[in-house]
Amino acid sequence: MGKRQAYDILRPVRHVIAVDLGATNIRAARFAANDPHPVAQVRMLTLAARGREVVISRILDAIGQVAEGYLTDLRIGIGSPGPIDPRRGIILEAPNLPGWNDVPLRDLVAEALHCPVALGNDANLAALGEWRYGAGQGAQDILYLTLSTGIGGGVICNGRLLEGFHGLAAELGHMTLDRNGPVCGCGKQGHLEALASGPAIARRAVELIRAGEPSTLPRGGEDLAGLTAALVGEAARAGDPLAKRVVMEAGEAIGCHLASLMHAFDPEVVILGGGLSQMGDLLFEPIRNALRAHILHPYYLDRLRLVPAALGDEAGLIGAMALASEL
Amino acid sequence: MGKRQAYDILRPVRHVIAVDLGATNIRAARFAANDPHPVAQVRMLTLAARGREVVISRILDAIGQVAEGYLTDLRIGIGSPGPIDPRRGIILEAPNLPGWNDVPLRDLVAEALHCPVALGNDANLAALGEWRYGAGQGAQDILYLTLSTGIGGGVICNGRLLEGFHGLAAELGHMTLDRNGPVCGCGKQGHLEALASGPAIARRAVELIRAGEPSTLPRGGEDLAGLTAALVGEAARAGDPLAKRVVMEAGEAIGCHLASLMHAFDPEVVILGGGLSQMGDLLFEPIRNALRAHILHPYYLDRLRLVPAALGDEAGLIGAMALASEL
Numbered sequence: 296m297g298k299r300q301a302y303d304i305l306r307p308v309r310h311v312i313a314v315d316l317g318a319t320n321i322r323a324a325r326f327a328a329n330d331p332h333p334v335a336q337v338r339m340l341t342l343a344a345r346g347r348e349v350v351i352s353r354i355l356d357a358i359g360q361v362a363e364g365y366l367t368d369l370r371i372g373i374g375s376p377g378p379i380d381p382r383r384g385i386i387l388e389a390p391n392l393p394g395w396n397d398v399p400l401r402d403l404v405a406e407a408l409h410c411p412v413a414l415g416n417d418a419n420l421a422a423l424g425e426w427r428y429g430a431g432q433g434a435q436d437i438l439y440l441t442l443s444t445g446i447g448g449g450v451i452c453n454g455r456l457l458e459g460f461h462g463l464a465a466e467l468g469h470m471t472l473d474r475n476g477p478v479c480g481c482g483k484q485g486h487l488e489a490l491a492s493g494p495a496i497a498r499r500a501v502e503l504i505r506a507g508e509p510s511t512l513p514r515g516g517e518d519l520a521g522l523t524a525a526l527v528g529e530a531a532r533a534g535d536p537l538a539k540r541v542v543m544e545a546g547e548a549i550g551c552h553l554a555s556l557m558h559a560f561d562p563e564v565v566i567l568g569g570g571l572s573q574m575g576d577l578l579f580e581p582i583r584n585a586l587r588a589h590i591l592h593p594y595y596l597d598r599l600r601l602v603p604a605a606l607g608d609e610a611g612l613i614g615a616m617a618l619a620s621e622l
Numbered sequence: 623m624g625k626r627q628a629y630d631i632l633r634p635v636r637h638v639i640a641v642d643l644g645a646t647n648i649r650a651a652r653f654a655a656n657d658p659h660p661v662a663q664v665r666m667l668t669l670a671a672r673g674r675e676v677v678i679s680r681i682l683d684a685i686g687q688v689a690e691g692y693l694t695d696l697r698i699g700i701g702s703p704g705p706i707d708p709r710r711g712i713i714l715e716a717p718n719l720p721g722w723n724d725v726p727l728r729d730l731v732a733e734a735l736h737c738p739v740a741l742g743n744d745a746n747l748a749a750l751g752e753w754r755y756g757a758g759q760g761a762q763d764i765l766y767l768t769l770s771t772g773i774g775g776g777v778i779c780n781g782r783l784l785e786g787f788h789g790l791a792a793e794l795g796h797m798t799l800d801r802n803g804p805v806c807g808c809g810k811q812g813h814l815e816a817l818a819s820g821p822a823i824a825r826r827a828v829e830l831i832r833a834g835e836p837s838t839l840p841r842g843g844e845d846l847a848g849l850t851a852a853l854v855g856e857a858a859r860a861g862d863p864l865a866k867r868v869v870m871e872a873g874e875a876i877g878c879h880l881a882s883l884m885h886a887f888d889p890e891v892v893i894l895g896g897g898l899s900q901m902g903d904l905l906f907e908p909i910r911n912a913l914r915a916h917i918l919h920p921y922y923l924d925r926l927r928l929v930p931a932a933l934g935d936e937a938g939l940i941g942a943m944a945l946a947s948e949l
Contacts, residue, residue: 296872319821348766371828378919387921436787450886452791453782460763464779471919474800474875481918483881512819548801554810556799559886561786591796591808593713594788 310334312358313372313615315417316400318391319342321350323357326616331428333612335361343392344559351400356580357408369410372619373400374417376445381462383511384414390480412622419465420450420614421604423456427617429605430566438562439604440467442549442578443569445480446488450560470553474522477611492550493524508515510537516590528574542574543581550585557586557595566602579603632882634898637661638687643727645670648677650684653943660939661931662688663768676691677719678727681733682942696737700727701744701861701938703772708789711741717807734861738949743875746792748895749776750783754944756932757893758900766891768796769876769905770896773815792842795819799879817875820851820898827854827868836918855901867892868907869901877912884913884922895931906930 313333315322323342324457326335337360342349358371377389384401386392405541415423422431422439432436437451446468457464468488469481476485477495489495501519506508512522512530530538553565572579583601590596606613623886640660642649646670651660651852664687669676685698702714711728713719732739749758749766757765773795777784784791796808803812804822817823818827821898828846839849839857858867880892898905910928917923933940 350866355896377923380921385918434787442712452779452784452786455780457779457887460761460890461888461924462928463919463922464886466885466918469885470876471916472798472801474801474878483916483918513841513878551801556886558783558793558796559791559883561788561791563787589798589810591793592790593706594705595790597788599787 309620310367310369311616312361312371313480313612313619314354314358314371315615316350316354316373316375317341317387317417317543318376321353321357322612323354323361324612324616325361325363327619331424331609331616332605332615334611335363335516337361341392345391347394347398351403352509354404356406369408370619370622371404371408371410371412372420372615372617372622373412373414374420374615375400375414376417376447378466379414379416379588381413381415381458384412386414389520411619413618414621415615416447416449416462416465417611418447419449419458420542420618421447421610422451422465422566422614423607423617424606424610424612425566425568425604427453428455428613429610430602431564434563436560437564438556438560439566439568440469440549440553441569442493442567442571443493444493446492446569450552450562452560452562467556470552470555472548472555487548487552491545491571495524495526496524496541496571496575499544500538503537503541508537509542511535511575512538524571528571528577530579531574539577542577545571546578546581546600548579548584550582551589553582553586554589554591557599558591561595563599565599565601566604567602568607568610569587572603575603624791629898635693636947637698637859638697638699638943639688639947640683640939640946641681642735642938643677643681643700643702644744645666645703645716648680648684649939650681651939651943652688652690656947658751658933658940660945664692664940668719674719674721674725678730681731682830685735687730687789696735697735697779697946697949698739699779699940699942699944699949700731700736700739701747701945702727702741702942703774705793707788708740708742708785711739713741730811731849738946740945740949742945743772743774743776743789743792744938746776746785746947747784747791748774748933748937749778749893749941750944751933751937751939751941752895752931753778753783755935755940756937757929758891760891763887763889763895763945764888764891765794766893766895767876767880767896768896768931769818769820769894771820773896774821777889779887779889780877781900794818794883797882799875799877799882811912814879817870823851823854823868823872824849824900826871826899827865835867837866838862839865851898855898858901858904863886864903869904872898873905873908873916875910876905876910878916880909880915881918882915885918888922890926892926892928892932894928895934895937899930902930
């Protein structure tokens, strides 16, 4: 750290642009070197339905807007969902972006803007952001889970982001927890994401309402289509027994899976991010209880920190900045 | 490597002693620096039932027997089952060694023999051995599974043995695959070990025999107690339909879990060792099929090598040698 700072003094502050490519929004922000507070930022609709070319030109637009005069000596980091190959800078598949198969986004942006670009998986980058600037600072072994529409993950082990041979590591939501369980968004069966993501929580609530369990949640045909995990969370906080049960079941699944992940990675810090983590203790308590119940040996839990994400929605952008800073 | 060899020329060949502490046998071997072929070796009964002190003095005996005149400038590496803390050199728990809780084995041996000692988990060390001298040579990201009475694991990621914060990482057999599945030897439910270890295979065969499925395997009361996975494997090879089904089910569970582990670690090489891996294609074929069926994206399998262990029973000893060589 001392070394890097001494080095930085010898040259002008380098600017970095981070881009978060989402199914709904494209976000971009400009950062001064190693400062997690953006100097400028912009958010625009992705307009994914208009096709790939439109989205790519919007990404370039967003970068241009935050770049202002800093287009020399620039570095760009891009976070993207879905399986990507960070080594070759290719989006392999983006389930929510129609037509995005095997898109060499890194090189497309690099050629358009004549500067170095890095591409990373959005959940991996959020883990990187939390490690460098958030809830995981100082640790060498970190497990990050984002609990949202999907469940993604990121792992720091031995003080390095775990990417794996193809760059596909840490898809922690797509691991089988219940072989005979519900079908996942990815088409496989019994993944954590199929048991505890936002849509899984909503679906389970609908299931119990239809089965006639008493609840203050809306009932009857059309209302149920609009039932979200956020509404279930609200009802649970207000004491609704059905909603409390659904959130508890999701927490139990997460805690059980977390025990498996502890056995695999044995981290020092577990960070839970994503929209669902905002349910707080309603969700964290069953997670902690299930983790304790399923852990192989209590020493795994010795000095373990199980904490909510510190950077919130900004983790992905800040992680993309950290990635680009290494270019 | 070039550097290390040049360095080695300047000093006498250093000898390393590796010890494999098992519930049944204690094995020890002496190696010349970085040569995986032992110069001397010994195997003796552990006699675990006679208590800790007896076992420790037998470990020292075994070391003395292979050490001969080389007790100066010696390094010792010890592999042990069960949760151990490699940082503090402590066996936390050894399910098959009565009375072995929180035993500081590393320091006990170091003080008795006045030389540096390292302690490691036996499956982790087998992974280390396969990486340095066996089926994983040259790779940076390796997953090793030992399929035997228990199912253990070892992971190399980013070119380093994954130990985790407490040194407890890579317990890959103790991860939940079927929340409602059979109870594991560790007391938890639905772990891979409960579905595909040797005892799990034998138990499943007994279950199907009792249910009246046609088979050439022995039937009736007492015979069944002696039914082992090895016998089931033999019967499967001879074409017995029940035995084939049991081995296939175990392979499916392993392949399904392997897909989860690919999603977590994304290795370049997967190495399967332990007694069950000697069943060959009978087991490997359902593993490969299930892996393909459960993988999230085909790119995970691109250039992946799924191979049997190369070092067989020697992997643990050779890994303990590799560990001690780093002292």
